Amino acid sequence: MTNSLRPDLKLIADMIEPKSRVLDVGCDDGSLLSYLVDEKNVDGRGIELSQKGVNASVAKGLFVIQGDADNDLNEYPDDSFDYVVLSKALQAMHRPKDVLINLLRIGRKAVVTIPNFGQWRVRFDLLTKGRMPVTKALDKTWYNTDNIHFCTIHDLFDMVAEENITVKDFVPHKHDGTRLNMGRRRANWHADQALFLLEK
Amino acid sequence: MSAREGHTATLFKDNVLALDSGASLSPVNVGYMTYGSLNEDRSNAILICHALTGEQYVASEHPITGKPGWWERIVGPGKLVDTDKYFVICSNVLGGCLGTTGPWEVNPETGKPWGLDFPVITIRDMVRVQAALLDHLGVENLFAVIGGSMGGMQTLEWLTTFPEKLHSAVILASAARHTAQNIAFHEVGRQAVMADPNWQEGRYYEHAAKPDKGLAVARMTAHITYLSEDALTKKFGRNLQSRDSVTFGFDADFQVESYLRYQGSTFVDRFDANSYLYITRAMDYLDIAGRHDGRLADAFQGAAHVRCCVISFSSDWLYPTDENKRVVHAMNAAGVPVSFADITSPHGHDAFLLEEPEMDQMLEGFIATAAKARGL
Numbered sequence: 400m401t402n403s404l405r406p407d408l409k410l411i412a413d414m415i416e417p418k419s420r421v422l423d424v425g426c427d428d429g430s431l432l433s434y435l436v437d438e439k440n441v442d443g444r445g446i447e448l449s450q451k452g453v454n455a456s457v458a459k460g461l462f463v464i465q466g467d468a469d470n471d472l473n474e475y476p477d478d479s480f481d482y483v484v485l486s487k488a489l490q491a492m493h494r495p496k497d498v499l500i501n502l503l504r505i506g507r508k509a510v511v512t513i514p515n516f517g518q519w520r521v522r523f524d525l526l527t528k529g530r531m532p533v534t535k536a537l538d539k540t541w542y543n544t545d546n547i548h549f550c551t552i553h554d555l556f557d558m559v560a561e562e563n564i565t566v567k568d569f570v571p572h573k574h575d576g577t578r579l580n581m582g583r584r585r586a587n588w589h590a591d592q593a594l595f596l597l598e599k
Numbered sequence: 600m601s602a603r604e605g606h607t608a609t610l611f612k613d614n615v616l617a618l619d620s621g622a623s624l625s626p627v628n629v630g631y632m633t634y635g636s637l638n639e640d641r642s643n644a645i646l647i648c649h650a651l652t653g654e655q656y657v658a659s660e661h662p663i664t665g666k667p668g669w670w671e672r673i674v675g676p677g678k679l680v681d682t683d684k685y686f687v688i689c690s691n692v693l694g695g696c697l698g699t700t701g702p703w704e705v706n707p708e709t710g711k712p713w714g715l716d717f718p719v720i721t722i723r724d725m726v727r728v729q730a731a732l733l734d735h736l737g738v739e740n741l742f743a744v745i746g747g748s749m750g751g752m753q754t755l756e757w758l759t760t761f762p763e764k765l766h767s768a769v770i771l772a773s774a775a776r777h778t779a780q781n782i783a784f785h786e787v788g789r790q791a792v793m794a795d796p797n798w799q800e801g802r803y804y805e806h807a808a809k810p811d812k813g814l815a816v817a818r819m820t821a822h823i824t825y826l827s828e829d830a831l832t833k834k835f836g837r838n839l840q841s842r843d844s845v846t847f848g849f850d851a852d853f854q855v856e857s858y859l860r861y862q863g864s865t866f867v868d869r870f871d872a873n874s875y876l877y878i879t880r881a882m883d884y885l886d887i888a889g890r891h892d893g894r895l896a897d898a899f900q901g902a903a904h905v906r907c908c909v910i911s912f913s914s915d916w917l918y919p920t921d922e923n924k925r926v927v928h929a930m931n932a933a934g935v936p937v938s939f940a941d942i943t944s945p946h947g948h949d950a951f952l953l954e955e956p957e958m959d960q961m962l963e964g965f966i967a968t969a970a971k972a973r974g975l
Contacts, residue, residue: 444931444936450940450942450943450957453938453939453940453961454940454957454960454961454964456938457908457938457961457964457965457968458960458963458964458967458968459964459968460964460968460971460972461938462906462936462937462938463938463939464927464931464937464938464939465939465940465941466924466939471928474928474931474932475928475931475932476931476932479931479932479934
């Protein structure tokens with residue numbers, strides 16, 4: 400094993416066909432892209448907001464542009480990638496629906512993961528405490544969180560249906576990346592996070 | 600580092616240099632410096648392109664001012680551009696005034712300095728001369744071409760004109776076109792030169808007096824555009840120059856005035872006024888997208904194999920972040936592998952020449968991985 404990858408990123412990597420073109424939106428330090436380049440021979444590119452993340456990615460030999468998904472995705476041509484990855488960032492977008500549509504304009508497929516606000520602990524927290532939930536997956540208070548557009552698994556299914564987007568694969572999982580073998584209704588109660596493989 | 604004698608090559612002796620304007624030059628002299636040595640595979644050459652008022656002395660003492668090389672912080676033994684590892688070439692641009700053919704040189708047809716008879720040149724013409732110099736040096740292709748500001752413009756023209764000779768390219772604080780504001784500032788500088796009675800329609804070479812006052816004003820104006828309001832405020836504020844109160848006159852009461860006057864007066868010792876006119880004009884004419892019906896991406900179609908790195912600086916209002924990003928988006932659209940960052944800096948346009956740790960870190964990662972990809 401030349402490359403060990405965080406389990407939740409491994410779930411994403413498993414969705415990507417070898418030798419494809421991949422854009423990772425919010426690529427952080429380039430861990431996922433670097434793994435995909437080394438292990439799956441992909442042509443990988445990234446977008447990252449932080450200078451630290453850009454520098455770490457460039458030092459890995461990756462090609463990463465400093466920018467944000469809300470603005471910079473518009474500049475990419477149609478169908479320029481096989482996959483566009485957006486990992487746990489949709490809820491931080493100003494216009495999540497536009498971003499999602501953009502992902503599938505730029506890429507043939509999109510791999511999107513979300514923290515699930517419908518998970519029972521979150522619901523229980525809000526029900527019993529009456530305050531915005533702070534959990535392991537959602538660890539910031541309401542006023543300092545980057546996450547401004549929370550959704551549940553049901554919510555995302557609804558939105559993609561509205562836009563006639565096909566869900567090719569759906570992988571609900573725990574915070575540590577353990578897969579949960581269950582349908583969307585049970586997953587909406589139990590999963591900390593969920594991965595969606597989307598196609599136009 | 601001690602002063603090193605520069606080299607001069609005479610190119611375009613048997614053929615002519617065909618310029619974008621339609622005119623041609625023959626021969627063309629090029630003043631240049633090299634550092635380090637070319638390896639056996641001839642695969643370790645780096646071309647550094649200098650900015651408007653720079654020259655070939657990137658990592659060695661300037662022969663006139665005696666100051667250290669203009670990018671010794673980056674280029675030298677063990678430095679980020681390591682001359683123990685790479686063969687670094689830096690040449691004075693066409694139209695320049697330190698060894699390369701320009702308006703100060705004698706026109707072989709008349710036996711007198713060219714003056715304004717020198718043909719107007721473009722950034723691409725400068726690049727054509729650099730390419731001929733590489734042929735002369737036996738360098739078939741470059742590991743990297745690196746440039747900031749006007750050097751970045753040359754690097755972009757390398758990507759459009761000779762992409763097959765490149766492995767990687769670094770563009771700092773630059774742009775693929777001159778905007779109305781860029782042209783406007785240059786026009787002020789040129790008018791200052793031409794308004795100096797000593798300029799004499801560019802024929803001052805035959806007289807004792809040069810248009811120093813005009814050129815100094817041009818430099819003062821330009822120098823403001825290289826800084827930022829924050830940088831000026833931090834450095835000078837409203838501080839007075841060696842006095843306790845204003846003099847109610849037009850002496851340099853303020854430190855910033857004294858500083859600019861000094862910048863202007865030292866500049867004229869090392870730069871030719873006509874060269875300044877020609878080089879600023881070349882920059883104004885730059886509009887790479889304009890050659891491709893406004894589609895900048897089309898200009899980079901041949902460069903999809905070149906590893907690129909573009910860096911802008913947050914307080915640079917001369918070639919601002921958006922102009923750099925235009926280049927990046929066009930490269931992306933053309934499938935050119937490119938990394939980009941907008942470095943947060945208070946130093947304005949000049950930041951690319953200054954200590955910027957985030958820039959250094961990015962360049963280090965980029966150069967190291969590009970070298971690895973080339974087997975260096």
